[in-house]
Amino acid sequence: MTGITLAGKPAARLGRLAGVRSVRKAPxxxxxxxxxxxxxxxxxxxxxxxxxxxxxxxxxxxxxxxxxxxxxxxxxxxxxxxxxxxxxxxxxxxxxxxxxxxxxxxxxxxxxxxxxxxxxxxxxxxxxALPDAAPAAEEEALATAVGGDVGDALRRLAPELRQVLQAMVLDGLSVRETAVLLGLPEGTVKTRARRARIAMREALA
Known part of the structure; x- marks a missing residue:
């Protein structure tokens, strides 16, 4: 088997004759x-x-x-x-x-x-424990992902509320997974998520 042919000649050979090479990019x-x-x-x-x-x-x-x-x-x-x-x-x-x-x-x-x-x-x-002086990269990503007034409102959220949003929005975790990750009862995660939504609505009103 010589592969695809054009006018009776192997395509690969025609490519070489024309000076064309199949180049694969380096990773x-x-x-x-x-x-x-x-x-x-x-x-x-x-x-x-x-x-x-x-x-x-x-x-x-x-x-x-x-x-x-x-x-x-x-x-x-x-x-x-x-x-x-x-x-x-x-x-x-x-x-x-x-x-x-x-x-x-x-x-x-x-x-x-x-x-x-x-x-x-x-x-x-x-x-x-994160230093209070500088926000984590995830906080910046969470805020800049939406930008504008919404991003500003996210930055002003209390740390414990923003932490829940990070896990549920940025990490894509469920309430149960967020509870395990943060070491909180599921009810607390739900409460903080609800408080975060209320705070966001008030900030954007």
Missing amino acids: RELDEERLVRLVARGDRAAFEELYRRTAPWMALRLRRRCADEQIVAEVMQETYLAVWRAAGAFAGSSAGGTAAGWLWTIAARRLVDAFRRRAHHAEPPVAA
């Missing part, structure tokens, strides 16, 4: 969505590049939610193992998602799972 030149697509096909170089790009901010975001380095390391390992195994499930931008958002959703849920496991055997992990 570092591809965006994250394309890297995930390649990972789904078992491309280890693409996986390594995806890890190189995303692991630093992934670890940072996890540490902002959990002060236990062992848990952070476990969640990182589980997250990228899941990425390698399930990259084919990524819906992509056609479904309104991004590769970074997809990765973080996996990580956030793995963190919730880790908190649940620890709760059965020991004291729940201590959430990382």
Whole structure:
């Protein structure tokens, strides 16, 4: 088999005669969505590049939610193992998602799972304390994602209300998952979410 032919000559040979080469971009030149697509096909170089790009901010975001380095390391390992195994499930931008958002959703849920496991055997992990002087990157992302008056209203929310919105809106967690992540009763999460909505309505009235 010589592949597709044109006028009796192999297409690949015609390409060489014309000085045309089929060039594949190096992983570092591809965006994250394309890297995930390649990972789904078992491309280890693409996986390594995806890890190189995303692991630093992934670890940072996890540490902002959990002060236990062992848990952070476990969640990182589980997250990228899941990425390698399930990259084919990524819906992509056609479904309104991004590769970074997809990765973080996996990580956030793995963190919730880790908190649940620890709760059965020991004291729940201590959430990382954030410095009061500077807002976390997630707070800025949450505010700038909507921008304008809504973004300003989000910044003025009480920290405990903004924390719930971060988990439910930015991380895409359910009430139950948010409760586990923050170490709160589900009723408290619902109450704070309701208070946050009321505060937002009043701020924008």
